[in-house]
Amino acid sequence: MKKRLTDIFCIFQIHLARLRRETGPFLLAAIVFPIGMYLFANAIARQSAESVSNNEKLHFLAASMVFSLSLTAISWLGYLLLENRFTGRLKLFATLPLAPSSYIFGVLVFALVQGSLGIISMLAAAKILGVETNISGFSGVLSFILIILVAQLALCGISVIIAARVRSFSEGSLYTDALGAGIVLLAPVYYSADALPAVLHWLGYILPTTYIAAAINKILTGNPYIGSEISILIMMAAILLATGFRVLNWREE
Amino acid sequence: MSFSPEKKIAVHVNKLFKRYKNGTEATSGIDFTVNCGECVAVLGPNGAGKTTFLRQLTTELKPTSGAIEIFGVNAIVQPNKAKHLMGVTPQEAGVFETLTVREHLELFGKLKGLDKKSARDQTQELLKNLELENEEKKRVGELSGGQRRRILIGLAFLGNPPLLILDEPTTGLDPQSRRTVWLLLKQIIVAGTTVIFSTHYLEEAEQLCDRIAFINAGKIIADGTLQELRARFPDRYRLSYLNGKGQIAMPHIEFFADFAAAREFIGAKEISEYQLATTSLEDVYFSLIGERLQVEEDKK
Numbered sequence: 001m002k003k004r005l006t007d008i009f010c011i012f013q014i015h016l017a018r019l020r021r022e023t024g025p026f027l028l029a030a031i032v033f034p035i036g037m038y039l040f041a042n043a044i045a046r047q048s049a050e051s052v053s054n055n056e057k058l059h060f061l062a063a064s065m066v067f068s069l070s071l072t073a074i075s076w077l078g079y080l081l082l083e084n085r086f087t088g089r090l091k092l093f094a095t096l097p098l099a100p101s102s103y104i105f106g107v108l109v110f111a112l113v114q115g116s117l118g119i120i121s122m123l124a125a126a127k128i129l130g131v132e133t134n135i136s137g138f139s140g141v142l143s144f145i146l147i148i149l150v151a152q153l154a155l156c157g158i159s160v161i162i163a164a165r166v167r168s169f170s171e172g173s174l175y176t177d178a179l180g181a182g183i184v185l186l187a188p189v190y191y192s193a194d195a196l197p198a199v200l201h202w203l204g205y206i207l208p209t210t211y212i213a214a215a216i217n218k219i220l221t222g223n224p225y226i227g228s229e230i231s232i233l234i235m236m237a238a239i240l241l242a243t244g245f246r247v248l249n250w251r252e253e
Numbered sequence: 254m255s256f257s258p259e260k261k262i263a264v265h266v267n268k269l270f271k272r273y274k275n276g277t278e279a280t281s282g283i284d285f286t287v288n289c290g291e292c293v294a295v296l297g298p299n300g301a302g303k304t305t306f307l308r309q310l311t312t313e314l315k316p317t318s319g320a321i322e323i324f325g326v327n328a329i330v331q332p333n334k335a336k337h338l339m340g341v342t343p344q345e346a347g348v349f350e351t352l353t354v355r356e357h358l359e360l361f362g363k364l365k366g367l368d369k370k371s372a373r374d375q376t377q378e379l380l381k382n383l384e385l386e387n388e389e390k391k392r393v394g395e396l397s398g399g400q401r402r403r404i405l406i407g408l409a410f411l412g413n414p415p416l417l418i419l420d421e422p423t424t425g426l427d428p429q430s431r432r433t434v435w436l437l438l439k440q441i442i443v444a445g446t447t448v449i450f451s452t453h454y455l456e457e458a459e460q461l462c463d464r465i466a467f468i469n470a471g472k473i474i475a476d477g478t479l480q481e482l483r484a485r486f487p488d489r490y491r492l493s494y495l496n497g498k499g500q501i502a503m504p505h506i507e508f509f510a511d512f513a514a515a516r517e518f519i520g521a522k523e524i525s526e527y528q529l530a531t532t533s534l535e536d537v538y539f540s541l542i543g544e545r546l547q548v549e550e551d552k553k
Contacts, residue, residue, distance in 0.1 A: 006363055007364055017349065017351045017356065020351075022351075088345045088347035089346070089347040089349060091343045091346040092405075093364075094313050095312075095339075095341035096364050097334075097337045098364055099333070251315045251332065252314050253274075253315055
């Protein structure tokens with residue numbers, strides 16, 4: 001158990017070194033797109049009404065937080081995992097007495113730190129933009145932390161599966177880039193499910209981003225009770241990560 | 254992880270086959286044994302199956318059939334247990350460029366099971382032995398290709414494993430760096446570590462190894478000490494000469510069973526520019542690979 005924890009911490013430290021050296025560009029990237037999308041959504045809403053209510057602003061903020069999580073957990077973590085696999089770094093781990101699960105857990109811990117930094121930056125940016133959040137007391141904060149963690153686990157599961165299954169770096173990059181933005185823009189995150197064409201309604205049910213957005217929106221508007229969303233997301237995270245553990249194998253066949 | 258030094262066999266491979274899904278047979282029934290403390294070089298042309306063979310030993314690649322034992326541990330059934338007993342330098346591995354040289358070695362030392370102090374001490378020793386002391390605080394991304402290669406070699410040495418498997422460890426190193434690595438390898442061979450490495454530098458095999466195994470078309474076609482391999486080659490002298498003046502051409506090569514016959518040939522042909530030497534490992538290599546290619550051609 002001690003060896004396993006040491007392994008996980010070492011893997012985390014190895015990846016953290018990169019974030020440590022590139023914190024500035026990371027934070028810039030983690031908030032530029034989502035804040036851009038927030039401002040864009042506000043501008044569209046303002047065209048159809050004289051002013052945008054704080055609840056609408058919170059809805060767009062929740063959506064942009066989902067965008068930030070998706071970018072960090074799928075696009076950037078996916079890129080990192082692909083880099084490890086296709087530049088031969090994974091070989092270094094594969095030749096060590098190290099369980100593949102320790103590698104994944106180490107990377108997950110790193111992803112949680114990375115994603116959380118993005119979310120903290122988003123909250124700070126929202127404050128600057130004058131958005132008033134109504135996170136209600138301790139239970140609200142706890143629910144917020146919980147949903148951010150579970151959401152990242154579910155999204156990281158997608159990255160692990162992509163990085164383990166694709167045949168080339170370029171193929172993997174296309175998937176992570178497309179999905180990082182795609183699962184936010186194709187789900188009812190910025191807009192309601194009714195706005196989607198009928199043939200795409202099913203997407204709203206299967207994409208984790210739908211539930212993450214709904215839960216964050218509830219918490220930001222003062223409702224900490226996210227039982228149904230968190231249950232679905234825990235189930236999704238379990239399925240996606242279990243699949244990720246299964247497909248990532250040190251040994252080539 | 255401990256192992257029993259009284260066991261004389263470090264690596265035992267029996268009827269190792271690797272057939273890929275597309276039907277390519279990369280190793281075709283290799284039988285191979287390495288005794289404790291031996292240093293064995295694996296030689297062969299590109300695509301002969303050297304890396305595939307070594308990757309099966311390191312448990313990276315699952316064999317189609319056959320058996321691999323590392324100090325008595327079944328490496329196919331218990332890969333993690335076997336990996337505790339070896340240090341590996343893969344042929345095409347990448348390094349983590351944002352770590353400093355010291356961080357890289359220390360963190361991988363811990364991943365190999367060393368405690369903090371041992372990881373630090375071994376890192377210090379390796380930095381000195383690999384002549385990377387002045388680079389310890391530099392980020393790996395700032396280093397030259399040769400320096401990065403030396404880090405990869407250093408990673409294999411961490412934890413003092415009883416077996417080292419190095420796939421073309423000195424490829425891309427300048428002559429001075431190569432000699433640094435040779436010196437380090439010699440030290441650990443003297444200390445009793447078993448070493449298996451592949452190389453294209455025949456001089457490296459001659460300098461370091463007790464035994465040499467030639468692989469071609471996924472099979473070991475010859476395996477023995479340098480003397481045993483040379484004995485398979487009947488001609489002891491190699492004459493290299495230029496025929497004619499002012500030519501820009503490849504030198505002619507002739508082999509002779511004895512010195513007198515070579516001298517007679519030089520006199521009869523009135524050769525003025527020549528080099529006469531005893532046959533080398535390179536001659537044995539070309540002879541074996543050439544023979545093998547001829548056999549393959551005949552089969553077709």
